Structures are given as structure tokens and as C-alpha cells.
Amino acid sequence: MNLKRYALFLLLTAFCLPALAQRDTVSLNTIVTKTSKQIATYPFEKVYLHLDKPYYAAGDTIWFKAYVTMDNHLPTQISNVVYVDIANGQDSISRLLKLPIVNGVASGSLPLLPADFRQGNYHLRAYTAYMRNYEPEYFFNKNVVIGNAVQNEVATNASFKSTVNGGATKVNAAITYKEQSNTLLSNKKVTWTVVSNGEEISKGKGTTDANGILTAEFTGSAGPIKNGTLVTVIDMGNRKAVTSSFPLKNFVGGNDIQFFPEGGELITGVRSKVAFKAINNNGTGTDVKGDVTDNTGTVVATITSAHLGMGFFAFTPEEGKTYKANVTYTDGNKGSYDMPRIRTSGINLSAYNNDPENLTIKISANSTYFQANQGKVYYIIAQSGGAVFFAAQTSLTSAIYSAAIPKSKFPTGLVQLTLLTDHGVALSERVVFMQHNDALNLSLTSAAKSYTTRQKVRLAVSAKNKTLPVAGNFSISVIDETKVPFDESSETTILTSLLLTSDLKGYIEKPNYYFGKDAAAADNLDILMLTQGYRRISYRNIIAGKAPNITILPEQNGLEVSGVLRNSTGMTISKGYVKLQVPSKNFFAESVTDMVGNFRFSKLNFADSSKVIITGRASNTPSRNLVVTANDETYQYPSKNNMTGDEVVNIDSTFKDYLQNSKRRYDNLHILKEVVIKSTVIKPASHSNFPALTGLPALADQTVDGSRLKGCNNLMTCLPSMLLGVTVDNNIIYLARNYNSDKKPMQVFLNGMPVDFTSLSTVSVAEVDNIEVFKNTGVSGIDAQYGTAGLVEITLKKKEKGTKVSFAQLQELIPPPNILTIMPLGYAINREFYSPKYDVIKTGNLGGDLRTTIYWNPKVVTDKTTGATFVEFYNADGRGTYKATIEGMDADGNLGRYVYRYTVK
Structure with missing residues (x-):
């Protein structure tokens, strides 16, 4: 890896700091050299997925393009394979795709079969095998809402109220039930269950009132119910009962606020900024007002949120005093909170990012610390993406230092500033965001701003780096924005992902707001930097020569x-x-x-x-x-969805028009949904057919019919998403309750024979008849025999008796040991987006083209001489605003995004 691409500046003159030490700078050079060496040896990769639209319905297809980068957003040279998976609300993988990377990009699709994707919030991830060495927070993570009007005959809307009393959380839920035709479902019997971490914590039953509303009341532990879900089943009389699920983790709890002193700590006698972030029970920002008082009741600062519950105030802690923040939330609730602990002796680093030309840094030490450390050497290092762009040293000859650093020395993106001792101990850190507005100059233009339905549209594409044409690799999505409305500030884009969220831990609400035209966006972005954590680089480990724990090598050979x-x-x-x-x-x-x-x-x-x-x-x-x-x-274990703030509970009402359009489009395809044969009774295969399973309860705790596995390519990866209350870790399956306690695994049986969980990857999914789950093994003695807790039995379809098989088939059934047949996870089949062509004169069945994604093209490449190309497609029958979005990058790692709108009448 070529280190010359990094702009490293060692500023060792009075230009940087007022009092620079005239001492040997070997220690500083060592830190810089070791840091650069480590990032060259263990570089970071990032993945971004450009999706065709922000939310989906069962029957849709998620079309996506993966951009895989390294270093300063250059197309990766590390990995040749990217993984994309999607997990349900129980954090079980529903689908896993493997795609080849070519020149830093890959494209694919994920069909959302109605029978496989129930309505809910799903966790979409993308990563390389090499990225699995680091925390999943640095993967591409996105919450994807999927509605299902095809399978759901009932539309619901739920609201929750919770109170904490006596150490327990009391929850009142009100759920409205309607037919898809909007008819209220009154006087219907409903049973409900609350499940948390795979365990039932409450259940009950009731009847909907005249307005179709069911009221349920239950009690859990204090605080949010972790991974809780309310599951209801409404009796539809002569029709099949309908099951609905509602996540509780964002609704069962109260408001909260956190405080983040700039530089990391409050220090007696040093005036410091303190950022804060207030959230409501949905996990999103909420406005607050209040003040900070000392132990005598004197107000020392005023609290007023600036954006999405975030803001900051400044005050100087005094010796011997304690401080409390007293706040009032927008819902009227109040709270009083202790401020973070105050050090009696310390030094702090702060930054001022409001000058367009320079970044001003300040070092502040209180008198106690200054007297004890006067004359000692300190280092300041600024790095971005692991590369050092600025380093300086100074001796502590004054309690306050300040200096201006030209912003031109840093690339666009996060910059981590660290104050260290001459022994390399980090004392204070500050993260700032550099915005140079140097993205690629992309544009989409059309011959007209207004078109008719089914008319052909030609979009001209132009890509330039400032004014010079570039050859770039892009993807274009065109959607009917009237059918797919969305808050633009909440969008995940190539800029928000690769420049901002991929380097930060924690949930970032409305990330695209910070790249918009709001005059206060830059100031609010700096507040965000004060409230979020950045810990990719540990100077302590670098100086000690401790390399990252790399256990998974990059996949460079496909x-x-x-x-x-x-x-x-x-x-x-x-x-x-x-x-x-x-x-x-x-x-x-x-x-x-x-x-x-x-x-x-x-x-x-x-x-x-x-x-x-x-x-x-x-x-x-x-x-x-x-x-x-x-x-x-080996497969990546499912991680918790850290984007829960984007979850939607009331999908039916929030996306009502979109789901109705989806249902009409699905019905237009004339897909045969179900065939019921009533004249023949087929006795399903079960565990009772196998002597080794004698003694199990007659009825399993859960039974999954093999037909539900349609679309599954690998039983090992699909199985956890089908089973309730189970989890998989390190290729071992557990009941969730045991995973969190004694960690006894479940025993897996295949046709009555014990097998390892990993062996399921070789089982043909089409041959599975049913799957049974037993949380206890009755009087079978299996748990004692195998040292397990719980059992999964997979029963294969019976072969027809008397069917002749050839010698070759017999050999396949009983192969010799030197011949092994496996079905490893291969590349996902690359499907082409279907874009119909119309004769404008012969319009055909107008109103029948209900597409929401009008056009998707992941392979848009501009000419290196002109920076231009074009795409062509036909409008659908929807009238209104169509939104075209182009995203991508060039070979030098320059990113770009552009949005173009036109009208269809």
C-alpha cells in the first residue's frame, strides 16, 4: 500500500503553537510512523449500498449496488467478495447473498417473496469478510421497512403508554384493527402475548370495541423491554386468524438525556463545552429546556436544544461544588440528572470549527495540573481514516495554548484530534467534521421537465471533478415520488454513509440533513461530533505494537x-x-x-x-x-439493529397508499397464491416416525412447514430466521433463554439422527418436509444424553416406495468416502431490472403499470474524455413527480450524488 497518498504534516515551528519545545521529536515521529505503518498493514474497508428506494412491500425486489472502498474512499484492492444479509426483527438472518467485487463495486437484488417476508422492520447489512475483524457497527447498517398487504388481510395501528412504578414498567397498548377495505373490526376476539429475548413474559385476551380497538395491559421490568415484541392474534370467524407483531423496544420506556464534555472530562477551573442529547421513548431526539445548577441552587448555565434534541452549553466547574441538570421535555415530563464527574486536576483539548479557512484548537490546563506538569512535552495528532494529516509537539509553559490549523490540510470527513503525553498516553480527544464541498460535480438533465405517462425519457449524465471530465462508476434509480414519498433528510446516501455514519458508533438520526442547505447544518453537525463516539484508532495499542486481532483474512481469490x-x-x-x-x-x-x-x-x-x-x-x-x-x-453472527430509531411500528397506516398500490400490482400479476385440496388427507411426517426420538412431547413448541423455505438457498443460514426464541453463535444453535444463562446448546436431528448444525448447509432445502422445535425434550432423555437443552428435528420428505433408481442414483445416495458432494454458498444470481418499452401511440391498458421503481441501472459508466453518458427508459402510469438519483465514485475515490426531478402528467 502506497503511503505517499497520505498528506502527513509534522509542524514543528512556531507557526503551529505559541511555545514549541526545542527537544528531540523522536517520540512524536515514532507515534506517527507506527500509526501510518499500522493503517498500511491493517487498512479499513467500508461498504455502502445504494438502494432503489427507501422502503418496500412484499412482492417487491430490493435492487442495490455495493460500493466497497478502502483508505480515502478508493475502490478496494483488499477484498473481492462482499456479503449482503437481511435479518428480521428477532435478529435472525432471513437471506444471505455473496457477490463478486469488480473495481470496487458489485450489484445484486433481493426478491421479497410474500410468503417469506412478513410485515416488519428488517436489518440490512453489507460487509466483507475482512471487515468482520472489526465491530459490526462499522458495517453498512440500515433499517428497511417491509410491508405485506398480500398476506395481511388486516391493517393495524398501535399506540403505547408506559409508566414505571415500584421498579416495574406498566404498559398500556391500544391497537386498532381494520379490514384492508378500511372497515372496522369490532367485537372480535383477540389473544396476545409479549415475548422478550425469546421468553414469554405476559399474555392475555380481549375483545375489540365498537371502534375496532383492543386494549391490552401488561407489566415488565423497569426500563425498556429488551427486544420485546407484542404478538396479537385476531379471530376472523370463518376466515383464517390473523397474526400481527409490534416491536416494543422503542416504546416501552421514557425520555432520557446524556451529557458529553468536550475533550472527554470536566475539569475544575477550566471553562468547557458540554454537549447533550435528549431522546424520547422512540429512541429519537426530543427538544428540551432547562438549566444547570450547583449544590447551592445557583444557575450556572441554560439548556436549550438546537437540533433533534442536541445542543450544548458552557460553564466553569468550581472546586468543591457539584452540579445537576434540570430539564423539561416536550411532553411535559421533567428530569434531574447529575453532571459527569469533575476532575480536580487535568488538561483538556477543545476545537472551534466555525472558521471556513482554519480549525482552531485550544489546550487548557487548570492550575493544579499546570503546577505539577509545567515544562513537560505534549503531542497533538490529527488523523482521518487512520492516516495522520497533522502532528505537533509543545511544552507546557502556559495554562492555555491556542493555534489555527489550515483546513486545507485535511480531507472531507471525520478528523480525530488527540492530545497525548510524551509517553503516548491519550489525555483528551475531539472529533470534528471537515466539509470542503469537493464532491464530484454530477448532473442529470432531460430534454423536457414534463412528460406524459409511458413516454420515453432520456437522461443525460455528466460527471466532472470540479471542471474536468471523469470516468466514474455510478448507479441510477428513478422512482415515482408521488407513490414513494420520503423525508429527504432521513435518506442514507453515499455521502452520509462513507463520510459520516460509517466512522461513528451509535444511531445518527436524519443523516442527510447535515449535507443539505440548512444554514445551521454545519453548527449542528459540530454538536453531533461532540455527542458521538469514534474509536477506530487506539494510540495505546499502536505504541505498544499491539496489532489488531485479525482472524479472518481478506478474500482476494474469489x-x-x-x-x-x-x-x-x-x-x-x-x-x-x-x-x-x-x-x-x-x-x-x-x-x-x-x-x-x-x-x-x-x-x-x-x-x-x-x-x-x-x-x-x-x-x-x-x-x-x-x-x-x-x-x-464461517458466517457473520447477526448483530443488533443499531438503527432502531428508524423503525416504524405502524407500517399499515404509515405506508397505507404504498401498500395498497403494492397489493393492486401484485394482484395484476395473477399469481396463484394458494391451492387447498380438501378431498385428500395427507398425514405429515414428524418426529414420531423415528425411534431415537421416542419420549418427546406429542406436540412440538413450533412446527415449520417445508413450504416456508421457498427461496432459501442454504438451510443453515435460513433456519434461525424461521424459528422463534432461538439464536446462533459460532455455528451453534441455542434457545435464547439458555444462551443468556448456562449456554447449553440445542441438539439438531435430521430424520432422527443427531447432526452438527453446520452440516445443514449440505441439506437440500427442497427435500425438507417440516421442522419441529422442542424447548424441552420430555421423557426422551436426549438432553441428559447429549448435554443439551432443547431439540430441533428436521424431517425430510419421504421417497415414493417402489420407485426404481439407477446405479448412478444409488451411488449418489451412498457415495464412496473419497467422493464428497457439497453445496457451498456461491455467488447470488445477478438478475436484470425489467424496464418495459411502450409505443406511445398505442398506450394499451392505461392504469395497469403501477411500478414504484421506474428505472434501475447499477452499471452507469461515464466516458473518461467527456465525462458523459445517457440512459433511457419509459414512464409508468403514475402521474406526479418522478425522482431520479445518481450516486457513485471515480477511480480516485471522489464521491458524488445528484437528485433530479421531473413531472409526469
Whole structure:
């Protein structure tokens, strides 16, 4: 990796600080050199997904393009594979896609089959294998709302009120039920259950009133109900009962406020900014007013929020005094909070970012600290993305230093300022955001600003870096904004993701606001910097030479299959021959095992669910005495959705028009939803067919029909999302209640035979008849036998009796040990977005084209000489405003985004 791309400035003259030490600067140079070396050896990758629209309905397809970057947003040279997964509200993976990266980009799609995606909030992630070495907060994370008007016959709207009394949270829920036709469902029986962390904590039943409202009351522990869900089942009489779910984690709790002293700590005698962030029970910002008083009751500062519950005040802590913040929230509730602890001796770093040309930094020490440390050397280091852009040293000859640093030395994005001792101990930190407005100059233009329905539109694309044309790689989405309205300040964009949220921990509300035209946006962005954490770089570890814990290497060779060749006694075979075959691609490859029997096939390319056959042979060992095994694939464990502030509880009412349009469009496709055969009774297969499972309860706690697995490519990855109250960690499945206590795993059985959870990746999903879950194993003795807690039985479909099979089929059923057939996770099939073509004169069935995504193209490349290209498509039948969005980057890591609107009449 070329370190010359980093602009490193060691300012060791009086230009930087008023009193610079004339001492050896080896320690500072060591810190800078080690920091640069570490980021060169262990660089950071980022992933951003450009989606075709902000929310979806069952029956839609999520179209996306992945931009994978390294260093200062350059197209990655580290990884060649990117993963995209989506998890349901129980944090179980519903789908996992693997895509090849070419020149830093990849594109794909995720069909949302109505039978597989219930209505709710889903957690969409994107990451590389190498990124798994770091915390999931630095993945691409996005909350995606998916409605389901196809399967849902009932529309709901819920409201919650909660109070904490006697250490317990009392919750009152009011849920309104309506037919999709808007008819109130009055006098209907409803049963409800509250589940938290996989355990039932409350249940009840009731009847809807004349207005279709059910009132439910339950009690939980104090504070928010972690991962809580209210599940209701309404009796529809002669029709099938309807189940609805409502997440509680954002609604069961109260207001809260946190305080963040600039630089990290309050210090006696040093005037400091204190930022604050107030949130409501939805997890989003709420305005507050109040004051800060000392222990004598004197007001020392006034509190007034500036933006989304955030703001700041300044005061000087006095020795021997304590301080409280007294605030009033917008809902009228009040609170009194202790201020963060105050150090009696300390030094602090602060920054002022309101000058367009210079960043002003200030070092402040109180008298006690100054007297004890006068004349000692301190360092200031400023880094962005791990690269050092500024470093200086000074001796402590005055209690207050200040200096101006030209902003031109820093790139656009987050800059972390750190004050260190001459031993490399970090004392104070401050994060600022540099905004140079140097994004690519992108534009979309059309011949007219107004079009008719189904008329052909040609959009001209122009990409420039300032005034020079560039060859860029872009994606374009066109949506009917009348059907898909959305708050633009809440959008996730390539700028908000790669420049802001990917470097910060915690939820950022309305990130696109900070890149808009609001005059106060820059000031509010600086307040945001005071309230969010940034901890990618630890100077303590760098100086100590402690490297990051890298356990997963970058995938630079595409798809790989590896394993071991042994003989029947378990001894490894060196210099053995292994052949790999992918029948669907007519692909063959050969490899030779190393000294310990390992083999590896790299740079493979096959679709997901492809059958891969591995055959081993050795010159001195008969084939019947050889055994081929494949190494298990590892998968990223689901992480908590840190975007819960974007969750929508009342999806039916919030997206009513969109869901109704989705239902009409789905019905227009004339898809046969269900066929019920009443004349024949088919007895389903179950655990009772297997002697080894004798003694289990007659009824399972949960049964999943194999038909629900439609669209699943890998049983191992899909299974957790289908089961209630289970979790998977390190390829071991647990009941959630046991994972949080004694960590006893569940035992998995396949057709009555015990198997490892990882072996499910080789099971053909199409052959699964049903899946049964037992939270207790009755009198079977299985838990005692295997040291487990709970059981999952997977029953395969029965083969027809008397069916003749060929010798080849028999060999496939009972293959010799030197032949191994597996179905590893391959690349997701790349589908093309369908864009219809119309003859404007013969308009056909007008009103029938109900598309919300009008056009999607992830492969827009501009000419390097002109910076131009164009795209063409046809409008749908929707009238109103159409919104075209282009995003992307060039080969030098310059990012760009542009939004263009036109009217359809």
C-alpha cells in the first residue's frame, strides 16, 4: 500500500503553537510512523449500498449496488467478495447473498417473496469478510421497512403508554384493527402475548370495541423491554386468524438525556463545552429546556436544544461544588440528572470549527495540573481514516495554548484530534467534521421537465471533478415520488454513509440533513461530533505494537473450497490428488494436497446452491480407503439493529397508499397464491416416525412447514430466521433463554439422527418436509444424553416406495468416502431490472403499470474524455413527480450524488 497518498504534516515551528519545545521529536515521529505503518498493514474497508428506494412491500425486489472502498474512499484492492444479509426483527438472518467485487463495486437484488417476508422492520447489512475483524457497527447498517398487504388481510395501528412504578414498567397498548377495505373490526376476539429475548413474559385476551380497538395491559421490568415484541392474534370467524407483531423496544420506556464534555472530562477551573442529547421513548431526539445548577441552587448555565434534541452549553466547574441538570421535555415530563464527574486536576483539548479557512484548537490546563506538569512535552495528532494529516509537539509553559490549523490540510470527513503525553498516553480527544464541498460535480438533465405517462425519457449524465471530465462508476434509480414519498433528510446516501455514519458508533438520526442547505447544518453537525463516539484508532495499542486481532483474512481469490484428504485411519495424505467438479458449469479443476493433506481451490465462480463434487485419490492408497472432508464456511453472527430509531411500528397506516398500490400490482400479476385440496388427507411426517426420538412431547413448541423455505438457498443460514426464541453463535444453535444463562446448546436431528448444525448447509432445502422445535425434550432423555437443552428435528420428505433408481442414483445416495458432494454458498444470481418499452401511440391498458421503481441501472459508466453518458427508459402510469438519483465514485475515490426531478402528467 502506497503511503505517499497520505498528506502527513509534522509542524514543528512556531507557526503551529505559541511555545514549541526545542527537544528531540523522536517520540512524536515514532507515534506517527507506527500509526501510518499500522493503517498500511491493517487498512479499513467500508461498504455502502445504494438502494432503489427507501422502503418496500412484499412482492417487491430490493435492487442495490455495493460500493466497497478502502483508505480515502478508493475502490478496494483488499477484498473481492462482499456479503449482503437481511435479518428480521428477532435478529435472525432471513437471506444471505455473496457477490463478486469488480473495481470496487458489485450489484445484486433481493426478491421479497410474500410468503417469506412478513410485515416488519428488517436489518440490512453489507460487509466483507475482512471487515468482520472489526465491530459490526462499522458495517453498512440500515433499517428497511417491509410491508405485506398480500398476506395481511388486516391493517393495524398501535399506540403505547408506559409508566414505571415500584421498579416495574406498566404498559398500556391500544391497537386498532381494520379490514384492508378500511372497515372496522369490532367485537372480535383477540389473544396476545409479549415475548422478550425469546421468553414469554405476559399474555392475555380481549375483545375489540365498537371502534375496532383492543386494549391490552401488561407489566415488565423497569426500563425498556429488551427486544420485546407484542404478538396479537385476531379471530376472523370463518376466515383464517390473523397474526400481527409490534416491536416494543422503542416504546416501552421514557425520555432520557446524556451529557458529553468536550475533550472527554470536566475539569475544575477550566471553562468547557458540554454537549447533550435528549431522546424520547422512540429512541429519537426530543427538544428540551432547562438549566444547570450547583449544590447551592445557583444557575450556572441554560439548556436549550438546537437540533433533534442536541445542543450544548458552557460553564466553569468550581472546586468543591457539584452540579445537576434540570430539564423539561416536550411532553411535559421533567428530569434531574447529575453532571459527569469533575476532575480536580487535568488538561483538556477543545476545537472551534466555525472558521471556513482554519480549525482552531485550544489546550487548557487548570492550575493544579499546570503546577505539577509545567515544562513537560505534549503531542497533538490529527488523523482521518487512520492516516495522520497533522502532528505537533509543545511544552507546557502556559495554562492555555491556542493555534489555527489550515483546513486545507485535511480531507472531507471525520478528523480525530488527540492530545497525548510524551509517553503516548491519550489525555483528551475531539472529533470534528471537515466539509470542503469537493464532491464530484454530477448532473442529470432531460430534454423536457414534463412528460406524459409511458413516454420515453432520456437522461443525460455528466460527471466532472470540479471542471474536468471523469470516468466514474455510478448507479441510477428513478422512482415515482408521488407513490414513494420520503423525508429527504432521513435518506442514507453515499455521502452520509462513507463520510459520516460509517466512522461513528451509535444511531445518527436524519443523516442527510447535515449535507443539505440548512444554514445551521454545519453548527449542528459540530454538536453531533461532540455527542458521538469514534474509536477506530487506539494510540495505546499502536505504541505498544499491539496489532489488531485479525482472524479472518481478506478474500482476494474469489470463491474458495478447501478441505483435507485422509485415509480411513485418519492420517492425512500428502501429495494426494483432488479433483473439483461443478456440473452446472461443466467446470473441472485439480489440486495437490500439501504435506498435511490440505487442499484448496481458489478463484472459483459458481452460483449459489450449485452442487460441487470433490474427489480424492492417491498413488499408494486405494480410493475406497480415502476420505475427503471440506472445511466449514464461517458466517457473520447477526448483530443488533443499531438503527432502531428508524423503525416504524405502524407500517399499515404509515405506508397505507404504498401498500395498497403494492397489493393492486401484485394482484395484476395473477399469481396463484394458494391451492387447498380438501378431498385428500395427507398425514405429515414428524418426529414420531423415528425411534431415537421416542419420549418427546406429542406436540412440538413450533412446527415449520417445508413450504416456508421457498427461496432459501442454504438451510443453515435460513433456519434461525424461521424459528422463534432461538439464536446462533459460532455455528451453534441455542434457545435464547439458555444462551443468556448456562449456554447449553440445542441438539439438531435430521430424520432422527443427531447432526452438527453446520452440516445443514449440505441439506437440500427442497427435500425438507417440516421442522419441529422442542424447548424441552420430555421423557426422551436426549438432553441428559447429549448435554443439551432443547431439540430441533428436521424431517425430510419421504421417497415414493417402489420407485426404481439407477446405479448412478444409488451411488449418489451412498457415495464412496473419497467422493464428497457439497453445496457451498456461491455467488447470488445477478438478475436484470425489467424496464418495459411502450409505443406511445398505442398506450394499451392505461392504469395497469403501477411500478414504484421506474428505472434501475447499477452499471452507469461515464466516458473518461467527456465525462458523459445517457440512459433511457419509459414512464409508468403514475402521474406526479418522478425522482431520479445518481450516486457513485471515480477511480480516485471522489464521491458524488445528484437528485433530479421531473413531472409526469
